[in-house]
Every structure is written in C-alpha cells, then in structure tokens.
Amino acid sequence: MMRQDILFQDRLRIVIGVIADTHVPDRVDALHPELENNLQSEKVDAIIHAGDISSPAVVKQLEHIAPVFAVRGNRDWAFSKALPWSRTIVIGGVRILLIHGQGGLWDYLVDKVWYLLDGYRPERYLRLIERHLKDEQVIVFGHTHRALVLERQGRLFINPGSAAFGIGKDGQPSMGILEIEEGRASARIVNLSKLKANGRSWKKF
Template sequence: MKIGLLSDTHKKVEYSRQVIDHLLAEGAEFLIHCGDIVKEEMLQQLKTCGKRYVAVYGNNDPHLAAVHNRYSLVQEPHYFKLAKTKFKLMHLPFYMAPDAQIVLFGHTHTFECDFKNGTLYLNPGEACARSKPVSECAMLEITDDTFGVTQYSRPLEEETFHARHFSFERESA
C-alpha cells in the first residue's frame, strides 16, 4: 500500500495542492497530514482528492475544532491500523515511545526517517517551505516484507519534485 504523507502546510494553500497532486500522481492510496494544517481549505483539498485520508491537529490548529465533524481530523496521539500495520500519528514529537510499528509526526519542519528496533519514525518535512525554500512530502510504501520511504522535495524555483529512497526490512509478526 502507498501512503502519501504531508505536514506543516500552514497558510500555503498552493504548495499544499501541489504536494497532494504529486502524491496522488505517484500512486498514493491514502493520505496522512501530520498537523499544522492551519487553513480549512487544506482539509477540503484532502477531503475532495478522491482518496481516504486522516489529519491530526497541530499546535497551530485549535481553531479547526469548529469544523472538526466535517473532516477526518483527530487528536494526538492517534493510533490506527492500515495495511496490517499499527500506526501512531501525532504532530508534536513528544510521544516518541515505540508503541507502534510506524510513528508519524511533524512540527520540526525537517524530514526525518529513522528505523530503530523495529519501529519506523517518520516526519515528511514541511510542505509550506517556511524554514527553507523547498516544499517537502513523503510516500510510505508498505509490503509484507518492507517499509519503503521516498522523500520528495521541490525547490520553489523548480516545477518537479526530486526523490530520495529508503528501505527497511519489517520484523516478522
């Protein structure tokens, strides 16, 4: 299964749309937003993209509680199962215990991909290009044997995303 990951879109509606469109073009079957959505329009983009999705509140999202029931919006840490894999989704990297096979987070605006003791810790970076002139996202591909991660980054002066690949062997159940 291919899962598109984005985080920290903040007020950059255009960058959010570009990231979602890119992830869909790369075959994403499910989308996950790791928080700091900021604008309801980003949630609308996720809702209307034609794929299932989930988004977690970030520290800049309390005002979105007013529209909570319109979207697949969850509190952190949020545990769920997808592709026979246990996930923990959060925005703030405060609950980094290895109590899921995959721990997804945002907030730092920095791509992170670390596999420790059977747990994949993954931050897709910033879609908003606030800390650096690059918009980022990631694709997580889950198979029976591996977790594959592709980091995508697009310098703002370019139209295409660049890819970097990582692969980790899953522990047998």
C-alpha cells in the same frame, strides 16, 4: 482514549501520501502548487497529515485525491475538537502512530528555549513522541519542518518536513511517501520546488 482506524486489510500493497505543516492560510494562502500533482502521480491510496493544517478547507481539498487521516498541530485552532492530538492507524496490518510532535504546552515552551540555546536536535522530538508509543511499528510526525526517515529500535520514524516551506531562507519544502507491502513498511522523502508565497500565488526564489 486514542482514536484508532483500521484500513486496507485485504490489500497487499498500499501507498500513502505523508504531509505535515501546510499552514494554509496562517502562513501561506494556498497549498504548494506541486503537492496535489505529486500525490496524484504517486497514486496514493490515502493521505496522512501530521498537523499544522490550519484550515479544514485543506482537508476537504485533499479528500478529492484520497481519504485523509489527520491530527491536530499546535496551530490548528480552527479544528477545536474535530481532530485528535494523536491517533493510531492500522494499514495493511502495520500499526502507525500519527502525532504532530510538539508535546504538551510545557514541552513546547521548553523546546523553544532549547532550540534557541542548542539548535535543532531530532533526539528531543523523538523522546517526546516515544512517550506515546505502545505497539506501533511506524511513527509519523511533523512540527519541525525538517524531513526525516529513521529506523530506531525496530521502528520506522517519518517526518515529511513542511509541504509549505522548510527552515531558513532557502528551506526545502517536502512531502513523504509511505509504502506498505505484505506487512512491511518503507518510506522516502519527495522534495518540492523551492517556492515562496506571494499573496495567493507562488513564485520561485
């Protein structure tokens, strides 16, 4: 049964930090140095992490800013069964599906082949995610490392991109902000500086 959380029922406006693919420490050794400051400056009420967190320490670190609601990604072996693959969160009366977006093992392998043959096509990931939809109005996902805000068939799809690095040598790391006000949802992408990890430190390209 899919996990469901109900939050902020008595609030007219809620600000949510949306992040994904932090990859600490499997690909980088620390969170992007701007990430926490940005979340704090946006005064987020909660943080949603769409998977590929890699270490439970990341969740604990972010919880110093706001409550964290997360799902497992394909690289989240450390979480075992501590996190669900998907969950529904009801925030301010808006139903949100949170899912990483890689699908099952077969879907993941098939997508790898299609990616090599045809490159990035958001439609492939949207179709995978839509299999899990019920009556959610907002869908938050990750996995692609490509930021996306899209309205599709009356639903709002949000991929915040990777908070560590984007695709390619000069990929743009990013996060998202989801605002819910009087039962309506809107989202925007916030770009982070293009940095690269050098051990536990970061430096500009």
